[in-house]
Amino acid sequence: MVIGFAVLMSWGFGLDTLGIMPTGTVSMKANTACCFIALGLASLLLENEAPSLWRKYLGIGCASLVLIVGCLILIQYAFGLSLGIDELLFLDRGPTASIHPGRMAPNTAFNFVLLGLAAILLRCPPRAIVVAQSLTLLTLITTGVAFIGSLFHAQIFVVPRSFALMALHTMLAFIALGVAMLFSRAEAGIMKVVQTPSPGGFIARRLLTATIMFPLVLGYLTLAGQKQGFYDPAFATSLLVSLNIIALGVLI
Secondary structure, X not given: OHHHHHHHHHHHHOOOHHHXXXXXXXXXXXXXXXXXXXHHHHHHHOOOOOOOHHHHHHHHHHHHHHHHHHHHHHHHHHHOOXXXXXXXXXXXXXXXXXXXXXXXXXXXXXXXXXXXXXXXXXXXXXXXXXXXXXXXXXXXXXXXXXXXXXXOOOOOOOOHHHOOXXXXXXXXXXXXXXXXXXXXXXXXXXXXXXXXXXXXXXXXXXXXXXXXXXXXXXXXXXXHHHHOOOOOHHHHHHHHHHHXXXXXXXXX
């Protein structure tokens, strides 16, 4: 919610995202900021296991609004439409990586559809919680792909100007929100396994973070060495595979 409000203030006062992001990075769209605020508010209102009626309906309403916005953005991309919602709050006068000013990236809209639906299902019976947590994990996966792609300067889309790109602080906000939503119902569903004293829960608690970080760091260092001309792409691939095997072997 703080990131969303900061971005809206930057749009309102014509600032460069309050100077919180490096120069040259993609800016977060105003609609994206509003969706983060709405999802954060929905998470706060629905955090109790048995929220009061007004909290429940207001929280579901905020999550539903995000879900609808995400669906409308995807419809615009799929059918080449312009429903007039991209610049509803602010005109996108600055440089943009998209031919559609003010429109959030398609993977951003897709994530909002998943998280909006997940926020609604988190207050449902246990079977629905498993679905909600699965949708949240899918959001973290798609965000992780975008983050790793930006870290390695990969062109995720074939024609860059055909779509907007996901901003770096958008990725960070999705990761924070996704992890928070997973832990908001940690007593049920998939997250219940992580808390159990079983071997699976123990391994997840001790090794999950390391298995995410080690390949990321090793991949970045391997690519950096390749760019410096220390070795060719084939050797870089073999080196990366070997280092990952060693790192995971040490962890195990």
